[in-house]
Amino acid sequence: MDNTRVGVDLAKRLIQVCIYTNQKVHSNIEMTSDDFLLWLFQQKPTTIIFEACSGSNYWKQKAIEAGHVALLISAQLVSTVRQNQKTDKNDALAIIQASQLADIGFINGKTHKQQQLQTMMKLRDLAIKHQTALKNQLIGLLAEFNIHSYSRNGGIKSAVASLLEDAENGFTCECRAVIRVAYDHLVAQGEVVAQYDKYSQCSIDQHKDCKRLLNLEGVGPINAINLYIALGCGDIGLFKKGKDASACIGLTPKQYSSGGVIKLGAIGSRVKHGKLRSQLIVGAMAVVSHLDKRVPKTKKECWLKGLIERKGKKCAAVALANKTVRTAFAMITQGTEYKVELLTA
Numbered sequence: 402m403d404n405t406r407v408g409v410d411l412a413k414r415l416i417q418v419c420i421y422t423n424q425k426v427h428s429n430i431e432m433t434s435d436d437f438l439l440w441l442f443q444q445k446p447t448t449i450i451f452e453a454c455s456g457s458n459y460w461k462q463k464a465i466e467a468g469h470v471a472l473l474i475s476a477q478l479v480s481t482v483r484q485n486q487k488t489d490k491n492d493a494l495a496i497i498q499a500s501q502l503a504d505i506g507f508i509n510g511k512t513h514k515q516q517q518l519q520t521m522m523k524l525r526d527l528a529i530k531h532q533t534a535l536k537n538q539l540i541g542l543l544a545e546f547n548i549h550s551y552s553r554n555g556g557i558k559s560a561v562a563s564l565l566e567d568a569e570n571g572f573t574c575e576c577r578a579v580i581r582v583a584y585d586h587l588v589a590q591g592e593v594v595a596q597y598d599k600y601s602q603c604s605i606d607q608h609k610d611c612k613r614l615l616n617l618e619g620v621g622p623i624n625a626i627n628l629y630i631a632l633g634c635g636d637i638g639l640f641k642k643g644k645d646a647s648a649c650i651g652l653t654p655k656q657y658s659s660g661g662v663i664k665l666g667a668i669g670s671r672v673k674h675g676k677l678r679s680q681l682i683v684g685a686m687a688v689v690s691h692l693d694k695r696v697p698k699t700k701k702e703c704w705l706k707g708l709i710e711r712k713g714k715k716c717a718a719v720a721l722a723n724k725t726v727r728t729a730f731a732m733i734t735q736g737t738e739y740k741v742e743l744l745t746a
Contacts, residue, residue, distance in 0.1 A: 407449045408496035409437075410489050411456055419493035429490050441467040450500045452476050452492065453508045461510045473508040474500055509640065509649075515630050518604060518611075522626060525597035526676075532590040539583055557587070601626060613732055616739040617725050618701070619684030627677045628729050643727030650674045652681070652723040668719060678722070685721040689714050700742040 405427075410417040416437045419429040432440060437460075441449075446468045451457045453473040464471035474496060480487075482502075483495035499505070511519065536557060540550055543560055550560035561584045564570065565577055572580075605611045605622055614625040632646050640646045647653055651672030654665040672678060689709060697703045701724075708717040732739060 405447045406497050406500065407444075407447060408493045408500070409449060409451045409460070410492040410496060411451060411454055411460060412489070415489070417489035417493040419490070419497060421494075421497045426494065429493055431489070438463060441469065444469070446470070448472070450474050450496050452479050452496050458511045458516055462513060471510070472500065473510055474505070475508060478502075478505075511630065514608065518608075518626050519630050521597065521601060521604065522623070522630065525594065525601065525623075528590060528593045528597060532587065532594060535583065535587050535590060539580075539587065557584070598622070610733050613738055614729055617728060619681065619686075619688045619721065620725060620729075621684065624677075624680050624684055627680065628726070629733070631674050631677055632726075632730055632733055640730065643730035646730045647723050647726040650681070650726055651678045652719060652726060681722040681725060682718050685718040685725065686714065688721060689718045698744060700744060703744065 405422040408419040415431045418432055420427040441464055448470045449464045450472045451460055453476055457473055461471040478499050479495045482499040483491055485491050539557055548560055548564055550557045602622055611625045611629050614620055614628055651668055655669050657664045692702055692705060693709055697706045705717055705721055708720055
C-alpha cells in the first residue's frame with residue numbers, strides 16, 4: 402500500500418478522479434463508469450475516498466473488491482473544505498483535503514445485503530406514509546360534512562359505508578364514486594404494507610444476525626432489520642465500539658464541557674437515525690411499562706426496575722434503548738447469542 406490518495410466525485414454519467422501523491426496532485430481527470438471500474442482493478446492497492454451520495458456504497462464495494470481501502474466522507478464536510486468554485490475537479494480535490502483533517506469521522510458504508518434490506522424498509526415506510534396521509538385526508542374531508550369516524554364505531558370503514566348506503570344525504574353519484582375509489586385505495590395500501598411485512602419476516606429468517614436480534618428486549622422484526630442496517634458492521638463497518646454506534650443513532654446525551662466541568666444535556670433532537678431511535682424507544686417503553694407492573698425476573702430487569710424508580714419511565718426507556726444498541730453491536734461483531742441472566746432463587 403503506497404501513500405497515494407484518490408478522491409472520487411461521483412455523478413450519473415461522468416466520474417471525476419483526482420490522484421494525490423507526494424503532497425501534490427498527480428492527475429485530476431474525468432472517467433466514464435466503465436472506465437473507472439476498469440481503472441479500479443488495474444490500479445495498485447491504494448486509499449480511495451468517495452463523497453457520500455447515491456451510488457457511493459456500490460462503488461465502495463467495488464473498490465474493496467479490487468483490493469483498495471475505500472472510505473466515504475460527508476458531502477457537507479467536503480463543501481466546507483472546498484476553496485474555490487464548485488466544479489467536479491475542485492470537489493474531487495476537496496475530498497482528498499477533507500480526508501486529511503485530524504480525527505476525521507468517515508461515514509459507514511453498507512454491504513449489498515444491507516442495501517437490499519434498506520430498500521425494503523424504505524418502500525415499507527413510504528407505503529405507511531401514503532396510507533396515513535390518505536386516511537387522514539378522508540377523515541378530514543368527511544368531517545367537513547359533519548361525518549365523523551370513531552374507532553369504537555368501526556372507524557373510517559363504517560363512516561364511508563354509512564355515507565354510501567344513505568341515498569338521501571345529497572351526495573352526487575360522482576362524489577360517491579370518488580370517495581369509494583379513495584377508500585379502496587386506502588384498503589389496497591393496507592394490503593401493500595402487509596405484503597412488505599411478510600417479506601420482511603422472510604428476510605429475517607434468511608439473515609441470522611437479524612434473527613438473533615429478535616431476542617433483545619423491545620426489538621421486533623422492523624427494529625431488528627433497521628438495527629442491522631444502521632450498525633454497518635462487517636468488512637465495511639467503521640464503528641469501533643458499541644457506544645459509537647449508540648451515539649450515532651442519538652441515544653447518548655449531548656455533552657457541554659468547559660474548564661474541566663462536564664455537563665451532560667438531553668439526547669438531542671436532530672440525529673441521523675431519528676426514525677430508528679424513535680422506534681427503539683417505543684419498543685423500550687413497552688418493556689418498561691410491562692415491567693413496572695410485575696416483579697423483575699432477570700438481572701437486567703432489576704437494573705431497569707431501579708432506573709424506573711430513580712429516573713422515571715421515559716429515562717429508563719432511553720437507557721434501555723441505548724443498552725440495546727450496544728448489545729446488538731456486540732452480538733453482530735462477535736457473532737454471539739443474547740443470553741439472559743436469570744435471578745437466582
